[in-house]
Amino acid sequence: MPVPSLAPPSTRSLLRDDVYGRLRDAIVDGTLGPNEQLRDQELAAWLGVSRTPVREALLRLQQAGLVVARPGRSTTVAGVDARAVRDAQAVVAAMHEVAVRAAVSVLDAVALDAMRAANDRFAAALRAGDVETALAADDELHGIPVEAAGNAAVATVLGEFTPVLRRMERLRFSSLSGRASVRLHDELITRLAAGDAEGAAAVSTRTWHTLAPLLDT
Structure with a gap:
């Protein structure tokens, strides 16, 4: 038939x-x-x-x-292997850099406001010592430019390797100490709003590499 x-x-x-x-x-x-x-x-x-x-x-x-x-x-x-986490960190940082560069020209005021609101929730969760809410807000914030970029390959790679980093954070944090990330998020949003692709990409990379000290604990 x-x-x-x-x-x-x-x-x-x-x-x-x-x-x-x-x-x-x-x-x-x-x-x-x-x-x-x-x-x-x-x-x-x-x-x-x-x-x-x-x-x-x-x-x-x-x-x-x-x-x-x-x-x-x-x-x-698997246990938490420092080398595997470093490898995942490098890949995740690179993918977010690609996404941020592509998103600069398409992010609108609504998306930028959503990023600001997510960062406010992130900061509040840090103050409350609420790891789960902080990580959810962080995922939401960084997910906005990824979605805007519309690169399916980037989204797929991030879906595979971001959980490796999130697991390490949950296992290593008794209380989330990521206050530097709040400032970096603010800077990222500011550069995205200004259409500064190079600056936004650099800030995005710095943000994901703030996890490095956790690998030495």
Whole structure:
């Protein structure tokens, strides 16, 4: 029979992405801790899915450095490896630089105001010692130029490697001390509003490299 012109909607990719996201978030927020053994059958039962999307998700998590697979032996949650985090940091900083350069010409006043509001929430969460809210606000702020840039490749790479940094922050912070980032965010927004692509890109890179001291603790 001829191939139908309209394919039925497929939920496979949505299910696969959902399982990946839920396992990734469980690792990042510490629900699944470092060196914890990951058995696909147990994870499938926990998530209410078959083992196939779990296996696919574990492979992606391994590629991102959040999972360690030992063929024929075990699959475990990766520990915090300084080299892996530095590698992820370099990639994430570079991707945000690309996004910021592209976003300068398309960000409007509404987007810039949204960035300012996110930075206000970030600063308030820092004062309250609320790590989760601070990181969510930080993600929102930096996500605005990424979305505006419209570069799918950048978004995909950030989706893979930003969780490595966020997990490190959660594991290493007893209270979030990122007040320098508030000032850098303000400077980033100011340069974006002025149409200064080079200056905004430089500030974005500096912002992501403020995480470096955490790697030495």
